[in-house]
Amino acid sequence: MSDLKISNLYKRYGNVEVLKDVNLDINSGEFVVFVGPSGCGKSTLLRTISGLESITSGTLEIGGRVVNDVAPSKRGIAMVFQSYALYPHMTVFDNMAYSLKLTRTPKDEIKRKVQQAADMLQLGPYLERLPKALSGGQRQRVAIGRAIVRNPQVFLFDEPLSNLDAALRVATRMEIAKLKESLPETTMVYVTHDQVEAMTLADRIVVLKDGVVMQVGTPMELYDQPQSLFVAGFIGSPKMNFLTGKNAATYNATTVGVRPEHMEIVPNGNGDWTGKVIYSEDLGSDSYIYVDIGEEEAVIVRQDGKTPYHSGDIISFRPKGSLYHRFDEAGAPLSANGVATPVKTAPATSVETANPIEEGMPDEGVVGSAGAVAMPAKPARQRTASKTEAVTPEAGTIKTAAAKKAPARKAPVKPKL
Ligand SMILES: Nc1ncnc2c1ncn2[C@@H]1O[C@H](COP(=O)(O)OP(=O)(O)OP(=O)(O)O)[C@@H](O)[C@H]1O
Numbered sequence: 001m002s003d004l005k006i007s008n009l010y011k012r013y014g015n016v017e018v019l020k021d022v023n024l025d026i027n028s029g030e031f032v033v034f035v036g037p038s039g040c041g042k043s044t045l046l047r048t049i050s051g052l053e054s055i056t057s058g059t060l061e062i063g064g065r066v067v068n069d070v071a072p073s074k075r076g077i078a079m080v081f082q083s084y085a086l087y088p089h090m091t092v093f094d095n096m097a098y099s100l101k102l103t104r105t106p107k108d109e110i111k112r113k114v115q116q117a118a119d120m121l122q123l124g125p126y127l128e129r130l131p132k133a134l135s136g137g138q139r140q141r142v143a144i145g146r147a148i149v150r151n152p153q154v155f156l157f158d159e160p161l162s163n164l165d166a167a168l169r170v171a172t173r174m175e176i177a178k179l180k181e182s183l184p185e186t187t188m189v190y191v192t193h194d195q196v197e198a199m200t201l202a203d204r205i206v207v208l209k210d211g212v213v214m215q216v217g218t219p220m221e222l223y224d225q226p227q228s229l230f231v232a233g234f235i236g237s238p239k240m241n242f243l244t245g246k247n248a249a250t251y252n253a254t255t256v257g258v259r260p261e262h263m264e265i266v267p268n269g270n271g272d273w274t275g276k277v278i279y280s281e282d283l284g285s286d287s288y289i290y291v292d293i294g295e296e297e298a299v300i301v302r303q304d305g306k307t308p309y310h311s312g313d314i315i316s317f318r319p320k321g322s323l324y325h326r327f328d329e330a331g332a333p334l335s336a337n338g339v340a341t342p343v344k345t346a347p348a349t350s351v352e353t354a355n356p357i358e359e360g361m362p363d364e365g366v367v368g369s370a371g372a373v374a375m376p377a378k379p380a381r382q383r384t385a386s387k388t389e390a391v392t393p394e395a396g397t398i399k400t401a402a403a404k405k406a407p408a409r410k411a412p413v414k415p416k417l
């Protein structure tokens with residue numbers, strides 16, 4: 001049994017509270033990923049599990065045993081860091097064998113264990129090389145191998161792939177996915193900034209913000225049913241669009257969230273929102289269109305394949321079916337499961353006329369089909385036509401002219417991509 005139970009855990013450095021009342025149950029053999037903005041406490045939480053950091057209060061149990069005061073080496077854990085921390089003067093074999101030598105493991109057993117780990121990680125041909133003669137991905141695999149030979153109950157990874165280039169990241173991510181399959185009994189906790197790593201590797205994701213656990217769930221639970229505006233904006237790349245004020249009025253919500261991939265472009269005048277394209281990106285397989293509809297940040301609309309729309313075009317769009325999320329002013333979802341239910345209200349002034357047939361329809365009657373989405377019969381007024389656009393791509397968002405003019409407002413959460 002190597003389940004992990006964290007109860008009422010606090011961590012303070014002097015007056016600074018870095019982790020606040022963290023409660024987590026991680027099952028034996030589970031692969032759990034911690035995500036959250038830089039400085040939110042991911043590494044600190046991982047280090048408290050490893051014992052490299054003490055906890056201020058609370059309880060930490062591994063396999064049913066309270067380990068608050070147990071030394072790191074006695075916790076049955078192994079940790080892999082972003083920096084591989086290999087011994088430069090030792091061969092790959094010796095790096096991997098080092099901890100076993102320290103515990104006076106018999107030579108033939110060391111050989112067998114190192115060979116087994118090397119096979120698992122495809123390091124066989126490199127066993128006699130020094131780390132300096134390896135690529136970054138190979139070095140990180142040695143660091144993982146060094147941890148595997150210790151046969152840990154709990155494997156902790158702190159951004160192990162973040163030093164690797166894009167191609168190596170993909171390859172090493174696959175190695176870690178295979179490792180997870182070949183060690184089904186081993187509990188794994190993994191910190192990352194990378195959306196794809198989190199979504200593809202995790203059985204469950206823990207989203208942290210300012211030392212607080214915001215939501216725990218499977219990747220799809222977090223994607224489909226974010227329980228806060230923060231999680232909605234953090235999970236998914238490019239991030240969910242947030243439409244506010246007049247743009248959210250027909251949804252009877254303070255904020256309507258729609259993922260770029262859940263927007264559909266419709267003939268002008270038939271969408272819920274209409275605006276001017278300020279930028280478009282063709283990636284071949286798909287494209288992203290950045291549209292100014294009067295929000296601080298451009299709304300991103302994803303299209304399959306190449307896009308015919310370019311800067312200056314006016315487009316109209318709306319969510320596909322009921323694929324949108326409504327939030328109140330506190331950022332809490334307005335429906336129980338986070339999948340929004342359209343509620344019709346009188347249109348805001350900028351949406352000139354609402355469809356009289358749809359007005360007043362009960363919630364149940366309008367869920368689940370594209371036609372059911374709250375939709376003005378006439379085009380929404382083109383709010384951006386006369387503006388000068390400010391295209392400033394940063395972290396996946398583009399500021400609109402409105403943002404430039406508007407007084408500083410608390411920006412929506414921007415995931416670190
Ligand atoms: N030894 C320390 N003394 C004081 N504050 C610390 C110490 N170690 C970490 N912190 C603070 O604790 C907070 C959490 O740090 P931590 O390294 O856990 O963040 P993180 O989520 O891993 O961030 P990143 O994504 O940038 O790695 C930060 O605000 C950091 O400044």
Ligand SMILES: [Mg+2]
Pocket residue numbers: 042043044
């Ligand atoms: Mg960190």
